[in-house]
Amino acid sequence: MTPMHETPPEAGQRPAHNPHRSLGRGMALAASLALLGVFYLYFADSLEARNHPNRQLQVAPAGELVLKRSRDGHYVFPGMINGRPVTFLLDTGATLVSVPAHLAGELGLKAGAHQQSVTANGTVATRATRVDALAFGPFTLQGVPASLNPGMADDQVLLGMSVLKHLEFSQRGDTLILRPLESR
Secondary structure (H helix, E strand, C coil), X not given: CCCCCCCCCCCCCCCCCCHHHHHHHHHHHHHHHHHXXXXXXXXXXXXXXXHCCCCCCEECCCCCEEEECCCCCCCEEEEEECCEXXXXXXXXXXXXXXXXXXXXXXXXXXXXXXEEEEECCEEEEEEEEEXXXXXXXXXXXXXXEEEEECXXXXXXXXXXXXXXXXXXXXXXXXXXXXXXXXXX
């Protein structure tokens, strides 16, 4: 068998198709895409952990909940309202739990009396409501006063003082610890 040699194409002619070269390019492209996918998964998870460090709540031995500050400076964490999952944003400046009004139906909340709430963005017309069951970490509360706020476009529920008054909390650096109030 005589080895075949490629002869260079003459001017104006296309080179002969080499199936091995096409296969090699395809495999290199597939390997590059796979590597990009691995990088995406790694960095997406890393960014998610930085932006939402409390996805998995840490409960300390004495029933304390340890929260880490998110990248934007807030304490955001998962919880439940009436058995439905929600995302809480701890807000010591909020008198009540403030629920975006568009979530009322799926959380089983009924709009009550009209009221005015003073927020960081000014005064807004809200509706009173009561949360039958509110839970996060080791804490469960019932009959929590709240408001339905039509001005809240996202899905985060502000966890205000109507809940926080039942807890003791302390902050050190980027860590906030919530613990049950001691009986007096």
